[in-house]
Amino acid sequence: SQKIEQNSEALNIQEGKTATLTCNYTNYSPAYLQWYRQDPGRGPVFLLLIRENEKEKRKERLKVTFDTTLKQSLFHITASQPADSATYLCAPTDSWGKFQFGAGTQVVVTP
Amino acid sequence: DGGITQSPKYLFRKEGQNVTLSCEQNLNHDAMYWYRQDPGQGLRLIYYSQIVNDFQKGDIAEGYSVSREKKESFPLTVTSAQKNPTAFYLCASSRQSYGYTFGSGTRLTVV
Numbered sequence: 001s002q003k004i005e006q007n008s009e010a011l012n013i014q015e016g017k018t019a020t021l022t023c024n025y026t027n028y029s030p031a032y033l034q035w036y037r038q039d040p041g042r043g044p045v046f047l048l049l050i051r052e053n054e055k056e057k058r059k060e061r062l063k064v065t066f067d068t069t070l071k072q073s074l075f076h077i078t079a080s081q082p083a084d085s086a087t088y089l090c091a092p093t094d095s096w097g098k099f100q101f102g103a104g105t106q107v108v109v110t111p
Numbered sequence: 112d113g114g115i116t117q118s119p120k121y122l123f124r125k126e127g128q129n130v131t132l133s134c135e136q137n138l139n140h141d142a143m144y145w146y147r148q149d150p151g152q153g154l155r156l157i158y159y160s161q162i163v164n165d166f167q168k169g170d171i172a173e174g175y176s177v178s179r180e181k182k183e184s185f186p187l188t189v190t191s192a193q194k195n196p197t198a199f200y201l202c203a204s205s206r207q208s209y210g211y212t213f214g215s216g217t218r219l220t221v222v
Contacts, residue, residue: 043201049209093208097207099209103153
């Protein structure tokens with residue numbers, strides 16, 4: 001069965017450092033991979049998408065990589081700020097647009 | 112401002128009761144979705160609708176029902192057949208197969 005793994009332990013990081021989150025998937029052949037941010041008690045917010053033929057995608061302080069050989073996506077938050085504290089969800093998506101969400105990784109940025 | 116409105120924010124249900132969660136969008140999106148989120152788990156798809164008067168079961172449809180009489184509205188009924196309804200319910204809409212827009216959620220508790 002399809003499986004998505006994100007670090008279940010919270011990532012505690014100091015302000016200004018780079019946070020790196022991992023999304024691993026098995027029994028999937030995603031055409032692209034989405035990343036969302038979710039704050040407590042709120043719905044997820046779409047951040048960005050990376051396609052299978054793209055190695056890297058950037059948006060402001062966010063950087064995503066996608067390695068289809070390793071079946072893995074890495075999500076980086078550079079120069080992290082306390083406002084970046086949230087849970088980040090990945091969603092590998094097939095060519096039909098069908099996807100599942102990972103359980104998410106909580107990021108805590110301390111001043 | 113365009114968006115998705117879910118109501119109520121908090122809902123309490125007695126054993127054996129049916130309750131209906133409201134979801135309204137003014138984004139002119141064709142597709143709408145209902146997800147359930149439990150602590151430590153990813154979002155799980157309950158039902159989705161690609162067009163008015165048509166909807167499909169998701170991964171965990173048992174004990175739930177929906178209707179799509181208008182493009183803007185996609186209410187979810189949690190029936191008494193749902194054995195473990197306490198959860199955070201999220202409604203989403205989209206124009207394409209990625210970049211979903213989510214509402215703020217309804218937290219349902221069985222009392």
